[in-house]
Amino acid sequence: MAAPHYFTVTWDQLHRDSKALAWRLLERGPWKGVVAITRGGLIPAAIVARELECRMIETVSVITYDEEDRGEPKMVKAPVAAGDGTGWLLVDDLVDTGTTARLVRGVLPGAHFATIYAKPAGKPLVDTFVTEVSQDTWILFPWDTEVQFVAPIAKSAPR
């Protein structure tokens, strides 16, 4: 089912919000490294790692959604280098229902979990985030969208 609201995030906005996350995480460090939850966490993790000067990057791959349809979460690649996560930053683009977060926290219970965006249902699972959006909002990331022509209001509005 489609969400009734969309929140479109541009590359500029994502960069600003990822840097805002890095500022919040700076005082909580130092960090042994960053674990990105792929794929959505990859670009936020890269920006945070650059700002915090972390060179150790690990990944955990989880598939939970097919476009806007949620399924059973599947961990298709486990983290190798991060132990139980103690001293590591775990980064994802967002937490929605918290399904992905619960699964990953199960294998990295010691990690500090950080996301750029958080919806109310998943918020209790996140240690640090930047912006909260309502549960019925679907966030559109720049890698999922492109700029395109839209018809003038006068042509598209009902009369």
Ligand SMILES: O=P(O)(O)OC[C@H]1O[C@H](OP(=O)(O)OP(=O)(O)O)[C@H](O)[C@@H]1O
């Ligand atoms: O809190 P939840 O309800 O679990 O939703 C959040 C997760 O959903 C999206 O990942 P998705 O499964 O779409 O995979 P992707 O990151 O590869 O796009 C998003 O990147 C989060 O990882």
Ligand SMILES: Nc1nc2[nH]cnc2c(=O)[nH]1
């Ligand atoms: N792109 C995107 N993926 C999601 N996965 C779970 N919730 C969302 C969302 O709001 N936007």
Ligand SMILES: [Mg+2]
């Ligand atoms: Mg994801």
